[in-house]
Amino acid sequence: MSNGASAQAASATEAAVDYDVVIVGAGFGGLTGLYRMREMGYSVRLFDAAADVGGTWFWNRYPGLKVDVESVEYSLAFSHVVQQEWTWSERYSGPEELCRYANFVVDRLDLRRDIQLDTRISTTEFDETNGCWVLSTKDGELVRARYVMMATGMLNQPIKPNIKGLDRYQGEQYHSARWPHGGVDLSGKRVAVIGTGSSGVQIISTIASEVGHLHVFQRTPGYCLPLRNHAMTADYSKRVKANYGQWRAAERYNSFGGWVALNYDIGEPVTESALEVTPEQRRALYDERWENGGLAFYNVYPDVYTDLEANATLAEYLQEKIRERISDPELADILTPKYPVLTKRLIAETDYYEVYERDNVTLVDVSEQGIDEITAKGVRVGDTEYEFDALVFATGFDAMVGSLKAMDVRGRGGVTFKEHWEGGARTHMGLMSAGFPNLFIINAAGSPAPLFQPIILGQEQVEWVGRLIKWLDTNDLNCIEATADAEDRWGGLCEEAVAETLFPLTESWYLGQNVPGKARTGLAYFGGMVNYRQYLTEAELDNYSSDFVLSKLP
Known part of the structure; x- marks a missing residue:
């Protein structure tokens, strides 16, 4: 089907449902977006492929998993009621408690009525004729929205081990990022753990006492x-x-x-x-x-x-x-x-x-x-x-870009993120990409996410997006799109910032070196949250006139 044809067909389909904002991802970034957009009076629908809210904490359930930021800080800050009524059981929480917390937030703030779980978005396409995004679910539901917020996270897409002969192995295989929710009985078994990053280390520490024998395959030790x-x-x-x-x-x-x-x-x-x-x-x-x-x-x-x-x-x-x-x-x-x-x-x-x-x-x-x-x-x-x-x-993730490159998101001309980011992540301020109007990225490529707590960063990004949409409404506009020149400048700023640090001296997922052939260009902003916040503020004070194209769509 030619570019735009499927989206135009969706516009004419009676099953299509209109929202001001559609959010993809029911982790803390997505829940923040839902709360904020609804608080501002917009109609919102949040979709997630998972069976429950919690985002990365729903999918990651491997033995020994704990968040490495204290629970009292790794929590949502936008609701005084939630902060006062929820009490953590541990200094550092595990995935089960974090998912219980996410459910508490959803129910306490009455967010569940706008959340649709067990729903994978199969395509997200910009309808250039009607000026909206058309999202198709795996079950064939078509949803139209003026704005889309991708809150799919920076550590979402697991890396499949690129090791010769993997398909020949006749025993049990598990990936840390897709651990069975019912658990795995490894007692008495001969077990290999491949990878000694955070996931591998936590798994190793937990299962060593129950397995028959454990072999740890280490390439690079961690601190x-x-x-x-x-x-x-x-x-x-x-x-x-x-x-x-x-x-x-x-x-x-x-x-x-x-x-x-x-x-x-x-x-x-x-x-x-x-x-x-x-x-x-x-x-x-x-x-x-x-x-x-x-x-x-x-x-x-x-x-x-x-x-x-x-x-x-x-x-x-x-x-x-x-x-x-x-x-x-x-x-x-x-x-x-x-x-x-x-x-x-x-x-x-x-x-x-x-x-x-x-x-x-x-x-x-x-x-x-x-x-x-x-x-x-x-x-x-x-x-x-x-x-x-x-x-x-325990081989980690295609960090920052993996989830969006894996999704079928088509902007102007039918171009996907995989195509647009082929030579490196191209964003402006880690929030928008040229050719993808009215689509906002939360806690992902081009942002300070690797070095700044994502819950707080996500809240600041969502608040910025909310003020932007309100400004568009006030000025009788409904479309904003980053320019290619803005992407170039932001990519240059990202490179300048990281070059002033010691990070390039070490191979890490921070710079994409855990994925063969992955470019580090624009992957993350290492200039600090103070400077990042200043760029966001300057864009607002400038009425988004320098690095964006503003327009009125049908």
Whole structure:
């Protein structure tokens, strides 16, 4: 069917339903969008392929999974009622509790009536004749909307392992991102875990005590540090609730990554250079964060991100901590990372390094040779074949761009995101792409999402979109589209920002290097939330006149 023909046919179909805004994705970004758009008086419908709300926490259920930002901070800030009425059971929540929380939000704020679950959007096409988006579900329902908000998340599309012979394997196979909700009985079995990022580390720490024998295939070690999870104390919960306004302001405006908790209080940002303080002062600051656990080490001296000498002060501190936990020096050397710290995601864990003291755990270092192939019985590395009853792939995601490139979203001329982003992610401010009018992207490519708490970032992006749509209404307009020149400039700003840091020195999903052939262009904005927010503000003050095309559609 020629471009636009299917969309025009949809316009004439009686089954089509009109909404001001359609949202795809029932994670926290999508729920924020639904709440905000409806609060502003727009008709909204939210769709999700999952059977329940919760987004990534619905799909990810692997053993040991915990969020690595404290529960009191990894939560929605737009409702005072929700903040006061919900009480977390743990300092760091697991997927089951996070999904219960999402359901509480949905019911407490009466959002469920505008949510349609178990509904996969098969195509999303811009109808150029009628000036609207036409979404088709897998069941054939056609829905028209003036605006579309894609809240499909930055870590949504799992990477299928690209290993020779995968289809030949005759045992059980599992991927961390699509773990069976009913759980998996691995007791007594010979199990391989391939991948030692956050997912792999949490799985390894949890299943080691129940499997018969566990082999861990490691290519690159991570900087792993204790999560220090425990049951939520009534005192801590009460103190945070009494001062949530202060906590939220600090997260948004006075933090590096959108979280500030430091030993059960609001941590102050560090402004000095790591090289300007004494070794004793530096050690005290690092010790304070070690005591806290979790991701507190992101809130350290700013030059740790930009200067190798400053970075080495923290890297050496954490390397020392890792070696203290491993009795075998040779094993400790394999498990200790050598690259600049923080250039890959820190991994918060529980007794991970202690796992390697167990007789039923074997570490296989594949940093140089790699895995040669998957055989019918297991894994071959060089001349050695390891036989297993089950393979667990913790191989991560096609971050930032994967979900939209996997979806059939067609903008002007029938161009898809996969085609438009072939040479790298092209966005303006991580919110819109040229050729996709009135379509907004939340917490994905071109945004600060890798280094800033997505719940807070998503709320700021949704609020910006809401003000934009209201401005269009006020000015008798109904269409906005980023220009190609704006995409070029934003891609350049993204590249300039990351080039000023140490991130390019390490292969990571931050820069797309976990996917063969993936371009890092425009993938994320590493210039900080303060600068990002300034760009959003300038676009508003400029009445969107510089980098967008504004128009009135039918």
